[in-house]
Amino acid sequence: MGTTTTDALVIGAGAIGASAAYHLSRRGLSVVVVEQFDGPAEGSTGRSFASVRGQWADPLNVAVSWRSIEAFRDFPAEHGIDVGYVASGYLFLHGESTWDAARDAVELQRSFGVPVEVIDVDAAQELTPFEAGRIAGITWGPADGAVDPHGVTSAYLALARRNGADVRFRRPVTAVRPAGDDLVVEAGRDEIHAGVVVNAAGGWSGEVASLAGVEVPVHHSRRSIFASAARAVPGRRPMTIDMATGVFLRSEGERLLFGGPPSPRHLGYSTAVDWPWMEELLALGVESFPWLADLPLDRSACWGGTYEMSPDHQGILGRHPEVPALYNACGFSGHGLMQSPVLGELVAEDVVDGVITSLDVAPLRIERFADPGLDSTIGMTF
Numbered sequence: 096m097g098t099t100t101t102d103a104l105v106i107g108a109g110a111i112g113a114s115a116a117y118h119l120s121r122r123g124l125s126v127v128v129v130e131q132f133d134g135p136a137e138g139s140t141g142r143s144f145a146s147v148r149g150q151w152a153d154p155l156n157v158a159v160s161w162r163s164i165e166a167f168r169d170f171p172a173e174h175g176i177d178v179g180y181v182a183s184g185y186l187f188l189h190g191e192s193t194w195d196a197a198r199d200a201v202e203l204q205r206s207f208g209v210p211v212e213v214i215d216v217d218a219a220q221e222l223t224p225f226e227a228g229r230i231a232g233i234t235w236g237p238a239d240g241a242v243d244p245h246g247v248t249s250a251y252l253a254l255a256r257r258n259g260a261d262v263r264f265r266r267p268v269t270a271v272r273p274a275g276d277d278l279v280v281e282a283g284r285d286e287i288h289a290g291v292v293v294n295a296a297g298g299w300s301g302e303v304a305s306l307a308g309v310e311v312p313v314h315h316s317r318r319s320i321f322a323s324a325a326r327a328v329p330g331r332r333p334m335t336i337d338m339a340t341g342v343f344l345r346s347e348g349e350r351l352l353f354g355g356p357p358s359p360r361h362l363g364y365s366t367a368v369d370w371p372w373m374e375e376l377l378a379l380g381v382e383s384f385p386w387l388a389d390l391p392l393d394r395s396a397c398w399g400g401t402y403e404m405s406p407d408h409q410g411i412l413g414r415h416p417e418v419p420a421l422y423n424a425c426g427f428s429g430h431g432l433m434q435s436p437v438l439g440e441l442v443a444e445d446v447v448d449g450v451i452t453s454l455d456v457a458p459l460r461i462e463r464f465a466d467p468g469l470d471s472t473i474g475m476t477f
């Protein structure tokens with residue numbers, strides 16, 4: 096077994112681990128990344144719907160998401176790498192139950208510089224046709240869109256390597272032991288002694304934390320994405336979500352992709368497509384998008400994956416109170432890709448400076464689950 100000593104060990108080569116590795120190495124730390132699979136973005140990241148949006152209803156999510164979109168947009172100028180950001184837009188269709196909060200959130204979003212408009216049914220129908228009967232209001236974010244999840248992750252890892260980071264694949268972490276204030280991690284045949292261990296293990300973060308003897312409430316939640324046959328839908332549809340049902344869709348290349356709420360039957364990690372769930376999802380989807388009923392599908396282009404869910408569907412960021420050398424950056428519950436640039440920056444700020452002053456991240460502290468009196472009212476997750 097080879098032994099390495101490093102300032103920071105990052106567990107997980109998904110978007111968040113890769114961004115953390117880059118930002119930690121940029122701040123001058125020696126960094127090792129260990130990943131159980133053969134390559135980057137093999138977990139949730141590579142199975143994402145890849146959408147990004149500044150349309151959130153609480154200041155922290157607006158700030159983290161919007162600054163991250165700016166980072167994706169500026170990647171070519173700043174780093175000479177295109178991570179596939181396209182401003183293809185994001186359309187929210189609201190019913191009565193979510194519209195008041197959504198309308199209020201528009202001002203908040205604009206105060207952070209997010210371009211967002213309230214648009215009428217006719218303008219929205221030009222973008223994506225839908226059943227207008229139940230719609231109380233619509234917002235449109237023209238700078239929201241999509242990125243390339245593999246591109247983002249590979250770019251951050253390449254930049255981290257340029258700063259000297261050591262990225263190791265096929266290294267499943269199987270043990271985490273204390274060594275004074277530091278931790279010793281066994282990953283494959285390697286033993287790594289680290290001052291801080293960043294738990295960026297996505298849906299596996301709870302398992303990684305349990306190796307260190309502590310609890311991190313993150314679990315896999317299965318999702319399936321369905322794809323039309325090529326050229327089945329004329330024109331291009333922006334990301335469109337019907338808030339009443341949770342069904343969402345967008346164009347990707349020549350196909351239309353759609354998905355929705357989790358399959359209620361499955362927990363645990365799986366990349367299999369949940370075909371029986373498709374029938375139920377379509378039944379929901381046609382309520383808002385009746386034309387989905389006639390959409391020819393291409394089974395070979397559909398895919399499955401898992402969200403990394405926390406109990407309140409918000410991420411967990413910060414040192415673990417019981418094992419301070421363990422730094423959690425996990426549980427972003429289906430929005431980790433879009434926030435990965437800023438999350439990596441926040442990890443580095445906290446680890447290197449000892450405190451985060453650039454944003455108030457208190458709502459993301461793990462302590463919120465132990466003490467319901469703490470401010471965990473992070474707001475709506477749309």
Ligand SMILES: Cc1cc2nc3c(=O)[nH]c(=O)nc-3n(C[C@H](O)[C@H](O)[C@H](O)COP(=O)(O)OP(=O)(O)OC[C@H]3O[C@@H](n4cnc5c(N)ncnc54)[C@H](O)[C@@H]3O)c2cc1C
Pocket residue numbers: 106107108109110111112113129130131132135136137138139140141142143144145146147266267268269295296297298299300303318319320399400401402403424425426427428429430431432433434
């Ligand atoms: C169908 C679907 C649609 C989604 N749509 C969106 C979207 O539109 N926008 C968005 O922002 N997000 C979306 N997400 C969520 C997004 O993919 C995640 O939030 C994000 O990728 C999380 O990144 P991560 O780096 O934390 O996790 P991951 O990408 O899962 O990376 C964690 C890594 O840790 C590794 N690992 C785990 N355990 C160990 C171990 N013991 N030893 C070594 N390595 C280990 C894993 O192999 C994995 O590669 C979607 C996810 C799915 C499945």
